[in-house]
Amino acid sequence: xxxxxxxxxxxxxxxxxxxxxxxxxxxxxxxxxxxxxxxxxxxxxxxxxxxxxxxxxxxxxxxxxxxxxxxxxxxxxxxxxxxxxxxxxxxxxxxxxxxxxxxxxxxxxxxxxxxxxxxxxxxxxxxxxxxxxxxxxxxxxxxxxxxxxxxxxxxxxxxxxxxxxxxxxxxxxxxxxxxxxxxxxxxxxxxxxxxxxxxxxxxxxxxxxxxxxxxxxxxxxxxxxxxxxxxxxxxxxxxxxxxxxxxx
Amino acid sequence: xxxxxxxxxxxxxxxxxxxxxxxxxxxxxxxxxxxxxxxxxxxxxxxxxxxxxxxxxxxxxxxxxxxxxxxxxxxxxxxxxxxxxxxxxxxxxxxxxxxxxxxxxxxxxxxxxxxxxxxxxxxxxxxxxxxxxxxxxxxxxxxxxxxxxxxxxxxxxxxxxxxxxxxxxxxxxxxxxxxxxxxxxxxxxxxxxxxxxxxxxxxxxxxxxxxxxxxxxxxxxxxxxxxxxxxxxxxxxxxxxxxxxxxxxxxxxxxxxxxxxxxxxxxxxxxxxxxxxxxxxxxxxxxxxxxxxxxxxxxxxxxxxxxxxxxxxxxxxxxxxxxxxxxxxxxxxxxxxxxxxxxxxxxxxxxxxxxxxxxxxxxxxxxxxxxxxxxxxxxxxxxxxxxxxxxxxxxxxxxxxxxxxxxxxxxxxxxxxxxxxxxxxxxxxxxxxxxxxxxxxxxxxxxxxxxxxxxxxxxxxxxxxxxxxxxxxxxxxxxxxxxxxxxxxxxxxxxxxxxxxxxxxxxxxxxxxxxxxxxxxxxxxxxx
Numbered sequence: 001x002x003x004x005x006x007x008x009x010x011x012x013x014x015x016x017x018x019x020x021x022x023x024x025x026x027x028x029x030x031x032x033x034x035x036x037x038x039x040x041x042x043x044x045x046x047x048x049x050x051x052x053x054x055x056x057x058x059x060x061x062x063x064x065x066x067x068x069x070x071x072x073x074x075x076x077x078x079x080x081x082x083x084x085x086x087x088x089x090x091x092x093x094x095x096x097x098x099x100x101x102x103x104x105x106x107x108x109x110x111x112x113x114x115x116x117x118x119x120x121x122x123x124x125x126x127x128x129x130x131x132x133x134x135x136x137x138x139x140x141x142x143x144x145x146x147x148x149x150x151x152x153x154x155x156x157x158x159x160x161x162x163x164x165x166x167x168x169x170x171x172x173x174x175x176x177x178x179x180x181x182x183x184x185x186x187x188x189x190x191x192x193x194x195x196x197x198x199x200x201x202x203x204x205x206x207x208x209x210x211x212x213x214x215x216x217x218x219x220x221x222x223x224x225x226x227x228x229x230x231x232x233x234x235x236x237x238x239x240x241x242x243x244x245x246x247x248x
Numbered sequence: 249x250x251x252x253x254x255x256x257x258x259x260x261x262x263x264x265x266x267x268x269x270x271x272x273x274x275x276x277x278x279x280x281x282x283x284x285x286x287x288x289x290x291x292x293x294x295x296x297x298x299x300x301x302x303x304x305x306x307x308x309x310x311x312x313x314x315x316x317x318x319x320x321x322x323x324x325x326x327x328x329x330x331x332x333x334x335x336x337x338x339x340x341x342x343x344x345x346x347x348x349x350x351x352x353x354x355x356x357x358x359x360x361x362x363x364x365x366x367x368x369x370x371x372x373x374x375x376x377x378x379x380x381x382x383x384x385x386x387x388x389x390x391x392x393x394x395x396x397x398x399x400x401x402x403x404x405x406x407x408x409x410x411x412x413x414x415x416x417x418x419x420x421x422x423x424x425x426x427x428x429x430x431x432x433x434x435x436x437x438x439x440x441x442x443x444x445x446x447x448x449x450x451x452x453x454x455x456x457x458x459x460x461x462x463x464x465x466x467x468x469x470x471x472x473x474x475x476x477x478x479x480x481x482x483x484x485x486x487x488x489x490x491x492x493x494x495x496x497x498x499x500x501x502x503x504x505x506x507x508x509x510x511x512x513x514x515x516x517x518x519x520x521x522x523x524x525x526x527x528x529x530x531x532x533x534x535x536x537x538x539x540x541x542x543x544x545x546x547x548x549x550x551x552x553x554x555x556x557x558x559x560x561x562x563x564x565x566x567x568x569x570x571x572x573x574x575x576x577x578x579x580x581x582x583x584x585x586x587x588x589x590x591x592x593x594x595x596x597x598x599x600x601x602x603x604x605x606x607x608x609x610x611x612x613x614x615x616x617x618x619x620x621x622x623x624x625x626x627x628x629x630x631x632x633x634x635x636x637x638x639x640x641x642x643x644x645x646x647x648x649x650x651x652x653x654x655x656x657x658x659x660x661x662x663x664x665x666x667x668x669x670x671x672x673x674x675x676x677x678x679x680x681x682x683x684x685x686x687x688x689x690x691x692x693x694x695x696x697x698x699x700x701x702x703x704x705x706x707x708x709x710x711x712x713x714x715x716x717x718x719x720x721x722x723x724x725x726x727x728x729x730x731x732x733x734x735x736x737x738x739x740x741x742x743x744x745x746x747x748x749x750x751x752x753x754x755x756x757x758x759x760x761x762x763x764x765x766x767x768x769x770x771x772x773x774x775x776x
Contacts, residue, residue: 051677075683086678090696090771099692100682132773148682 002027002156002188008047008057017043019213020057030182030189032199035209041192045160049080079149079157083164085141087133093144094129101151118147121181139170159191175201196239208232302331303514306344306356309337311540312478312533316357318551320521327520339722341366343637348505349385350641355506359397361498363389363505365438373499386508391522393502395478395530402475402487404465415493420448427453428461428470438498446496459736478530480538572746584726585754588717592652593710600657601702604664621658629719637723648720655716656709663705667698700770707762714755
């Protein structure tokens with residue numbers, strides 16, 4: 001297991017944000033955390049990278065328990081992408097991507113080579129690299145954010161609604177590109193979304209959550225054919241496309 | 249401003265001659281405990297003037313004191329004393345006394361009544377009583393110069409005739425009279441409060457700067473003001489002095505207040521100074537005041553005229569605004585002003601940015617830090633200076649720098665705090681998730697993102713400091729304030745403008761410099 005959690009829970013502002021939860025994220029597979037807003041899926045993601053402190057339980061990374069002393073080092077082995085990219089506005093796309101590698105003292109030549117490789121992988125035109133985030137489109141920003149997350153060749157990639165702020169066309173294009181990238185990289189990916197179609201598109205396994213708890217964990221077919229709870233059916237039904245549009 | 253001006257601030261100075269300032273007699277010496285290395289550093293920088301090894305003579309910030317100080321200094325020089333410094337216009341009695349006790353100055357001219365009532369809190373004003381009171385402090389009084397410069401109240405001649413005012417007692421039945429009294433007179437134990445009791449006066453006076461009071465009384469806005477026996481302007485403004493029929497005001501014999509080691513350390517000079525005893529009568533003093541104030545002669549020239557006794561006087565220099573603006577002291581004042589602003593600003597940045605970071609990092613520390621720097625801002629500048637002088641044991645540039653440093657903190661701390669606080673949480677988290685440690689996040693992400701806000705805070709502090717630095721002149725730290733204070737005291741609008749215009753120009757320059765700095769220092773991505 002690249003990543004596993006056991007009995008992990010936390011509360012934020014006195015409210016239970018994640019009830020004790022145990023999950024395994026299989027190496028090289030894409031797991032999608034799915035559920036309505038406020039269900040705890042983002043909290044779970046933040047717990048795994050140490051942005052939120054746990055009340056109980058533990059996170060294991062490649063079998064190694066994550067504790068305060070090794071969090072910073074382990075973060076360098078995890079790529080993390082959020083909605084809108086989380087790019088630093090004062091740094092150019094190039095500097096955003098190279099930030100951590102430079103901080104770790106990697107050679108400039110290696111950084112250049114890796115940057116070119118990633119630009120090619122994410123299909124970002126190289127002439128956009130000197131631009132600042134504010135001078136890029138939403139889709140371009142997400143490609144840069146992905147480059148930044150992949151720069152140090154992480155073993156795990158965590159993405160929190162990476163496509164949530166994009167217009168439908170861009171979103172669709174990026175969905176296709178992202179899936180190709182994921183399968184090409186063969187990395188462990190955990191992706192958060194509230195969109196069933198996006199989950200179905202990316203997921204090897206889906207974790208459906210509701211009110212700080214996991215409702216069902218399994219492949220899409222399990223959710224469709226063997227729902228563990230009426231909520232699963234209800235969630236899927238409301239997210240199915242409008243029948244009139246489906247007919248067209 | 250008037251709160252610090254001296255007793256009998258017979259108007260102020262003629263700045264052409266105000267060449268030496270207190271920065272030359274304020275060696276670093278004793279920075280206040282607990283201020284730490286920062287202040288030590290500042291003190292060393294501030295003290296890069298002359299360390300006054302020789303005799304230092306002080307004077308208060310009004311014409312008569314300037315002239316007497318100059319007479320004393322020239323007398324000491326003529327007696328062969330090598331290094332004589334005249335630390336001119338040091339503000340009020342308390343400041344002079346603190347400087348004397350601290351050994352920053354060795355002697356200065358004062359009045360027996362002031363020494364008795366203000367410093368020793370005693371009614372007795374004869375030399376023996378004063379010396380008994382001062383001896384435990386290592387100080388003494390000597391060399392009565394020959395005139396009694398007592399307080400008096402004066403009314404316009406026309407009004408006096410109309411109402412039949414001749415004595416202070418006549419005021420008791422005129423409750424409608426409007427009194428404009430200097431702040432020091434209002435608050436002195438031998439000033440208004442005692443006078444009101446002694447004569448049963450019903451009026452409620454308002455506090456007014458002495459230099460402004462002449463204009464106010466001439467313009468009919470007040471009916472009565474405080475003056476003193478050797479006031480050169482009383483005649484010019486056609487004022488009638490009301491007789492002190494109950495003998496309320498004490499004797500104000502002009503004399504020297506000195507450190508007891510002076511006669512031994514500077515024996516030649518002291519012998520010469522002693523010969524000044526009884527040489528200046530009230531008429532002589534009034535005439536010298538008039539020559540300085542009304543004819544615009546320099547204090548040095550007035551003093552020289554008195555000492556050579558040949559009556560040769562250089563032509564009076566009634567200068568226009570332009571000449572005053574570009575006076576030979578312009579570069580010295582500019583340099584002093586800039587030094588005050590830049591040093592205090594540098595210290596405020598060095599302390600304020602870390603304080604702002606601390607406040608933002610620790611919610612428990614935020615409230616006390618922001619409250620403290622905000623509170624400092626509410627302290628009146630002169631009160632802060634008066635508090636700092638005894639604390640630091642010196643006058644001149646050091647307390648001025650500390651005061652400016654303290655005032656500059658608020659905008660810098662606040663803008664650092666808010667600049668960092670306004671960084672969106674998702675960007676803060678992105679930096680953490682990348683694996684950057686705390687220090688690197690601050691340096692590479694948060695401070696650059698907050699740079700615009702921090703720079704704006706520094707700019708605000710700098711511009712405010714350019715203005716606030718003008719008050720440094722009150723404690724002998726120089727700068728453009730020297731001209732402003734002088735202009736105010738002499739009621740000389742051209743002189744006032746000659747100080748205010750360069751100060752305003754400097755403020756604009758600083759503003760412009762920071763706008764350029766914004767372009768250079770703020771990352772381009774934040775301006776896109």
